[in-house]
Amino acid sequence: MRALARAGAVEVGEAVRSRRVSAVEVVEACLERIAALDGRLGAFQLVRDAEVRAEAEALDARDDLPGLALAGVPVAVKDMIDVAGTPTSDGSRAASGVPAATDDELVARLRAAGALIVGKTRVPEFGLWPFTESEAFGTTRNPWDPSLTPGGSTGGGAAAVSAAMAPLALGSDGGGSIRIPAACCGLVGLKPGTGVVPLPGGRTQARSLVEWGPLGTSVADVWVMFSVLAGLPGRGEVAPPERRLRIAVSARPPVAGVAVDVALRRALQTTARVLSDAGHDVAVAHPPHRPVDVAAFLRRFFAGAAERVDQVGSARVEPRTRDAARFGRALGRRPPSPRTDERVRARFRRWFSDYDVLLTPALARPPIPVGAYEGRGFVATLLGSTRFVPFTAPWNLTGFPAASVPAAPLPGDIPAGVQIVAAPGGERLLLSVARELERHQPWRRHAPLDAGPGDSTGSRPS
Numbered sequence: 288m289r290a291l292a293r294a295g296a297v298e299v300g301e302a303v304r305s306r307r308v309s310a311v312e313v314v315e316a317c318l319e320r321i322a323a324l325d326g327r328l329g330a331f332q333l334v335r336d337a338e339v340r341a342e343a344e345a346l347d348a349r350d351d352l353p354g355l356a357l358a359g360v361p362v363a364v365k366d367m368i369d370v371a372g373t374p375t376s377d378g379s380r381a382a383s384g385v386p387a388a389t390d391d392e393l394v395a396r397l398r399a400a401g402a403l404i405v406g407k408t409r410v411p412e413f414g415l416w417p418f419t420e421s422e423a424f425g426t427t428r429n430p431w432d433p434s435l436t437p438g439g440s441t442g443g444g445a446a447a448v449s450a451a452m453a454p455l456a457l458g459s460d461g462g463g464s465i466r467i468p469a470a471c472c473g474l475v476g477l478k479p480g481t482g483v484v485p486l487p488g489g490r491t492q493a494r495s496l497v498e499w500g501p502l503g504t505s506v507a508d509v510w511v512m513f514s515v516l517a518g519l520p521g522r523g524e525v526a527p528p529e530r531r532l533r534i535a536v537s538a539r540p541p542v543a544g545v546a547v548d549v550a551l552r553r554a555l556q557t558t559a560r561v562l563s564d565a566g567h568d569v570a571v572a573h574p575p576h577r578p579v580d581v582a583a584f585l586r587r588f589f590a591g592a593a594e595r596v597d598q599v600g601s602a603r604v605e606p607r608t609r610d611a612a613r614f615g616r617a618l619g620r621r622p623p624s625p626r627t628d629e630r631v632r633a634r635f636r637r638w639f640s641d642y643d644v645l646l647t648p649a650l651a652r653p654p655i656p657v658g659a660y661e662g663r664g665f666v667a668t669l670l671g672s673t674r675f676v677p678f679t680a681p682w683n684l685t686g687f688p689a690a691s692v693p694a695a696p697l698p699g700d701i702p703a704g705v706q707i708v709a710a711p712g713g714e715r716l717l718l719s720v721a722r723e724l725e726r727h728q729p730w731r732r733h734a735p736l737d738a739g740p741g742d743s744t745g746s747r748p749s
Contacts (some may be wrong), residue, residue: 291316291599293495293733296360296454296508300401303359304352307714308357311341317361317405322450324736328438329427330378330421331368334406348657355401356511361396363444363453366407367414368487370394370497375594378410378440380423381603391487393457393499393516400515405453408443412608413595414459417676419443422605426657430469430734434537435654437469441502448502451733455512459487461497462521462588463679466691469502469702470612470646470649472729473693474501475509475721476502480711481686484516494587494619495570495681504732506692506722513714525715527723532567532643534720540651541576542677547651554694555648555704562646562720565625574645574708575638580631582618584684590619610665635685644720647678649691649704678706692721693730702730724748 289581293312294302302308318336325331326342343359366376369387371394373581376382394404409427419427419442430450437446444456445468458465460478469476477500484499486492502511507694510525521604536559538552578708592608593615601609604709652675660668688711691704705724707717 293451294454294654295732296357296503296504297505297511299454300358300511300704301355303311303401304355305596306352309656310346311340311702313359314339314343314361314375314403314405317453317592320450321406324450324452325434327428328430328446328450330408330443330450330452331363331406332409332424332443333373335373335404335607339403339405346403347400351492352401356447356515357397358401360402360455361405361453362402362512363406363408363447363456363457364394364404365441365444365458366410368393368457368547370407372403373407376424377408377606378412378414378424379599379608380422381599384538391691392485392489395488396518397457398516398730402455402515404509405725408447408456410439410440412605413592414440414461415608415611416440416462416660416673417651418657419446420657421659426658429474432654432699433471435657436471436657438471438654440464441468442471444502445469445476448474448504449734450624452738454533455508456497456502459492459497459499460683460697462584462593462683463490463676466570466649466689466704466706467676467681469691471654471702473643473696473702473704473734474502474693475506475690475692475719476500477509477513477690477714478682478688479513479714483714492591494591496584496587496591500657502727506718506725507675507707510681510718513718514679525718525722527569527726528716528719533641533644534562534567534569534644535572535574535642536569536646537571537684538648539572539573540677541681542581543578545674547648548653550653551648551698551703552651553579554697555646555705556583558705558724558728559646565723565727570639573683574749575634580681580684583627584680585632587620587684589614593619607663607665608669614665632685635687638733643709644657644713645708647706649678649706650658651675651677652716653697653701653703682708687711688717689719692711692724
């Protein structure tokens with residue numbers, strides 16, 4: 288049996304509900320691992336040591352544990368959402384530093400299901416980039432190779448889960464910010480479709496591009512957390528598909544001039560063969576991307592950045608962020624037309640009438656080195672980010688659900704991911720396909736990090 292800190296969310300929840308282990312034991316195992324590893328990785332913005340211990344003790348005293356889907360499960364929360372008693376930094380020195388008075392609705396839902404909020408995880412300033420480095424709070428590193436990025440913007444959450452510092456992380460995704468870190472760190476990450484999970488404060492972010500969702504080490508873990516966030520009844524399970532699916536496979540980037548790494552193409556092909564061997568109809572087919580879609584995404588995304596900078600003032604934000612806000616103001620003078628939005632969505636819905644899911648690379652390049660864009664300007668960073676992660680943003684523009692799932696690893700045992708996309712309402716279908724892959728192409732759950740003697744101590748589920 289794995290050490291308690293390495294147990295999955297479903298395993299922990301079952302053990303705590305049956306009182307084979309206590310929530311206090313689970314929390315102590317995670318806090319011990321955070322203390323041992325996070326100095327190297329920089330995943331956490333803050334750790335709620337005293338608070339989460341007290342909350343675990345209170346949970347253990349409750350008599351309703353059998354009804355709690357996430358009983359005693361530690362969750363790391365992205366530092367772009369309110370947790371009562373802690374400040375929300377957004378990765379910026381311009382943040383107020385004032386502790387939030389109340390939990391956001393998503394945090395409240397997690398707590399109501401028995402989850403224990405172990406801490407808040409780092410992000411790049413305002414979640415703008417596919418790497419997690421900020422001038423204010425430093426660098427987050429990939430547990431599989433600390434010289435590499437864990438991705439962004441939910442890089443801190445992905446690093447925490449991959450290093451077994453928490454079984455689950457809550458992240459946001461406005462252009463790939465759940466799926467990119469999941470791919471970099473060998474995790475399952477789900478971006479729900481528009482309107483499926485409530486937004487923080489009930490407000491749209493980045494001109495309606497952003498959705499919130501889970502990252503975990505298994506499909507079952509991600510499904511149970513998604514169910515809690517979306518308010519779905521019961522816990523249930525996700526099984527592999529019961530029927531033959533029509534699966535489109537495309538390695539063609541939606542942005543012109545972007546090349547896909549050979550090893551990542553090979554990982555996609557291997558995954559496609561797994562699904563074909565499982566009995567599904569798999570064919571090469573390219574979704575109907577158009578150059579105007581790129582402009583539409585950029586207009587929304589950076590207009591959202593401009594709005595955020597305008598809220599806090601530009602004096603204390605990073606120079607690259609100020610330039611991103613200027614770009615957003617220049618692009619975003621005309622608000623997007625609802626009619627144009629619907630035409631884009633209709634184009635992709637028509638295409639999906641011929642396919643159940645689409646399979647693409649999650650990244651076009653392997654995880655980039657830490658500091659690759661340190662000191663670089665906005666234009667260089669934007670162009671480099673586009674070459675790194677071109678496949679994820681279109682599904683924020685359309686509002687379709689999408690997930691990243693581990694694929695065959697790259698040379699050096701570095702994780703690779705494939706993206707699975709479905710039409711609106713397809714979250715369970717996506718995870719069903721992911722479960723098929725998990726069954727036939729199992730992946731390593733955590734990075735092989737040594738946390739010292741404490742890594743294998745403590746009580747364990749049995």
